[in-house]
Amino acid sequence: MKQRRRVLAASTALLAAVPLAIAAMSANASIPPPASGWTQVWGDDFNGSNGSLPSSANWIIDTGHGYPGGPANWGTGEIQNYTNSTNNLKLDGNGNLRITALKDGAGNWTSARIETQRSNFKPPAGGKLAIEGRIQMPNVTGEAALGYWPAFWTLGSPYRGNYWNWPGIGEFDIMENVNGLNSVWGVLHCDVAPGGACGEFTGIGNSRACPGSSCQSAFHTYRFEWDDAAKTFTWFVDGQSFHQVTQARVGVNVWNAMTSHAGHFILLNLAMGGAFPNALNNNQPTPVAATQSGHSMVVDYVAVYSSGGGTTTPPTTTTTTSNPGGGGSAYSDLQAENASERSGGSVSPGDGGSGVHQIANGGYLKFSGVNFGTGPARQFYARVASGAAGGVSGLVEVRLGSRTATPVGSIAVGNTGGWDAWRTIPANISNISGTHDVYITFTSGQPAPYVSVNWVKFGT
Structure with missing residues (x-):
C-alpha cells in the first residue's frame, strides 16, 4: 500500500495446496481454533454492540491524508480522508468490523484505516508466524467499483514515527484488491525504491481469483505465513497457497532488514483511488463519476498464530537483554x-x-x-x-x-x-x-x- 504504482497480472497458478483447517463459518463466528501445532497469540473477533468503534486496546485509528510528517496521501496517491466516524468505521453487532467508503454531496470521499497497537508480530526463533483474516471485499463490481482499494497488510515496526524508511523495513500485503476485480493480490515490498531487490514500486507479487464464490460476494480467509527456519514468506487464500518469496530471492541483508527488528504491525483499510486502481484502469484516475458510494470491507476476525521455535508466542522483546545493573x-x-x-x-x-x-x-x-x-x-x-x-x-x-x-x-x-x-x-x-x-x-x-x-x- 505504500509509495508505489503497480501493474500485476492476475494468475491462477497455485504454488501448493496446504491442509489448513478452513471451515465454513457464519458471518458472526468467533476466531477459529488454531490448526494442530499452532497457538493463537493475538486476535480480535470484532464482537461488540452495533455502532461502536473497534477496541482501542487492540487498534489505533488513523485519520487524515497521511501520518504527521509523512508522505502525502499515505504515499499512494489515494484521495479519501480517513476518519474515526462510525459512518466509516464501526462494529455491526453481528461480529464484524465494517469499513465503509462514502462520498458527500461535494464529491469528497471518506473512509477508514486502523492498525494494531502491537508492533512486534514476528515468529519465535526457528519457528513460524501466521497472520490471518476472514474478510469480504466491498460487494461492488464493474464501473461502480472503480477506485475501491481494500487491503489487509503489515508494516515493519520501525516505520512508526519515521515514515520515510519504506520499503526497507518490509511490507507484507496479505490481501489487496482494486476496482472490484475477482482477484486477491499478495505482495512483498522490500529494500529500496525505486528498483532494489523487490523491483519497487511494484514489489514481488502474485494474484489469483478467489476460490468458489467471488472475492466480492462472499467471505474468504486470507493468510500469510512467515517461516523463520525455512526463510520463506507464503500467501494463502482459503487454505490454498498462491505466492511465496524466499530469502534467497532477495538476499540475506534485505531479508534481515525486514525481519530482524522488533516485528510488524497489522493494518486494515479501504482506500479510494491511487496508483494501484488507476494503473488497472488504463492509467486513468479513479474513482469516477459512476463509482458508487457506501460499500464496505467487512472483517469477521483477524488472528495471529505461532508455531515451533523456542517459544509459542512472538517475543515481546528481543532475545538479547541488558546486563543486570543496567549496563x-x-x-x-x-x-x-x-x-x-x-x-x-x-x-x-x-x-x-x-x-x-x-x-x-x-x-x-x-x-x-x-x-x-x-x-x-x-x-x-x-x-x-x-x-x-x-x-x-x-x-x-x-x-x-x-x-x-x-x-x-x-x-x-x-x-x-x-x-x-x-x-x-x-x-x-x-x-x-x-x-x-x-x-x-x-x-x-x-x-x-x-x-x-x-x-x-x-x-x-
Whole structure:
C-alpha cells in the first residue's frame, strides 16, 4: 500500500495446496481454533454492540491524508480522508468490523484505516508466524467499483514515527484488491525504491481469483505465513497457497532488514483511488463519476498464530537483554527493572516479563556504562503502556551523563488503551557513539502517573 504504482497480472497458478483447517463459518463466528501445532497469540473477533468503534486496546485509528510528517496521501496517491466516524468505521453487532467508503454531496470521499497497537508480530526463533483474516471485499463490481482499494497488510515496526524508511523495513500485503476485480493480490515490498531487490514500486507479487464464490460476494480467509527456519514468506487464500518469496530471492541483508527488528504491525483499510486502481484502469484516475458510494470491507476476525521455535508466542522483546545493573549494549533491550538507579514507579510483571509501572513526573531510570560503539545511534525505542486518565500525558526523555543534561531525544506518551496495552514507540536522536551513563527521565505537567516502561534500546 505504500509509495508505489503497480501493474500485476492476475494468475491462477497455485504454488501448493496446504491442509489448513478452513471451515465454513457464519458471518458472526468467533476466531477459529488454531490448526494442530499452532497457538493463537493475538486476535480480535470484532464482537461488540452495533455502532461502536473497534477496541482501542487492540487498534489505533488513523485519520487524515497521511501520518504527521509523512508522505502525502499515505504515499499512494489515494484521495479519501480517513476518519474515526462510525459512518466509516464501526462494529455491526453481528461480529464484524465494517469499513465503509462514502462520498458527500461535494464529491469528497471518506473512509477508514486502523492498525494494531502491537508492533512486534514476528515468529519465535526457528519457528513460524501466521497472520490471518476472514474478510469480504466491498460487494461492488464493474464501473461502480472503480477506485475501491481494500487491503489487509503489515508494516515493519520501525516505520512508526519515521515514515520515510519504506520499503526497507518490509511490507507484507496479505490481501489487496482494486476496482472490484475477482482477484486477491499478495505482495512483498522490500529494500529500496525505486528498483532494489523487490523491483519497487511494484514489489514481488502474485494474484489469483478467489476460490468458489467471488472475492466480492462472499467471505474468504486470507493468510500469510512467515517461516523463520525455512526463510520463506507464503500467501494463502482459503487454505490454498498462491505466492511465496524466499530469502534467497532477495538476499540475506534485505531479508534481515525486514525481519530482524522488533516485528510488524497489522493494518486494515479501504482506500479510494491511487496508483494501484488507476494503473488497472488504463492509467486513468479513479474513482469516477459512476463509482458508487457506501460499500464496505467487512472483517469477521483477524488472528495471529505461532508455531515451533523456542517459544509459542512472538517475543515481546528481543532475545538479547541488558546486563543486570543496567549496563551493556545500547542496541540490546535495556530492561527497565534492571536500571542501576530508579526513582518512581514500581517493578511488577507485564508484557511477558517485568517492567517499571506507572511512573509520574520527576521519575527516572539510570543505565550505567551503556556502550554505543562507533554507532552512531540515531534511533531511540521505548516499550511503553499507559492507562492514564484523559488529558494526562508526558515525555520519556533520553539524557547522557546527567539527569539534568539537555535531552538528546524524547517521545510523548498519552493513554495507549490501558496499562497492559503495550506499544513500541520510536524517536530520532542525535548521533551517539562511545560509552555513556544513560538517564531516561519522565516529565509531565500533571502529577498523576502516565507511563509504564518495559525496556528501552537504541538503533543506528
